[in-house]
Amino acid sequence: MSFRVRTSTSSCQASLAPQSAPSEAELLAFVRRTAADAELVAALPLDPEGRTWIRLEGPGGSEAWLIGWPPGAGTGWHDHGGSHGAFAAAAGGLTEQSLAAQLPTEGWKVLELADGVDRERRLTGGDGRAFGPHHVHQVFNTSPTEHAVSVHAYYPPLPMMRRYGRTGQVLRLEQVEWPEEWG
Numbered sequence: 001m002s003f004r005v006r007t008s009t010s011s012c013q014a015s016l017a018p019q020s021a022p023s024e025a026e027l028l029a030f031v032r033r034t035a036a037d038a039e040l041v042a043a044l045p046l047d048p049e050g051r052t053w054i055r056l057e058g059p060g061g062s063e064a065w066l067i068g069w070p071p072g073a074g075t076g077w078h079d080h081g082g083s084h085g086a087f088a089a090a091a092g093g094l095t096e097q098s099l100a101a102q103l104p105t106e107g108w109k110v111l112e113l114a115d116g117v118d119r120e121r122r123l124t125g126g127d128g129r130a131f132g133p134h135h136v137h138q139v140f141n142t143s144p145t146e147h148a149v150s151v152h153a154y155y156p157p158l159p160m161m162r163r164y165g166r167t168g169q170v171l172r173l174e175q176v177e178w179p180e181e182w183g
């Protein structure tokens, strides 16, 4: 797992970006294209007890996954450690709840969200969305009966993820996860 971009200066990233970094639009095109690959999607094992996944080769060195979601499965609130990304529904449907606010990334444990920052969208059959490096969301399969399958891509490969608990408008940083914990 690479940590190279996490510690780069912004000026260094800017000089590298034109050749090496896949944009949000490129990641979105990749996840949409991959979600339309019926043979690949059908190859994902599904488990009624939990999420399943296959690691994919993302464009431009990005990290990509095909993920299966049994009915009721969800992620909880999290960010992507400063990576941007995209995801698309390949089968079934997913609901995304997100925050239309840029949170400070460091130096807080509890934060009260302003009213009106919540957004919700539904992704089905090939729908996709891209997101920026400060995106905070949770994703879940609300279907009581059907699996969902989705494709995700992140650049740079996730350096870490922050997990949050939420009660009303209060968001609490609960855990920081590192790639070595994901196996």
Ligand SMILES: [Fe+2]
Binding pocket: 078, 079, 080, 137
């Ligand atoms: Fe996410």
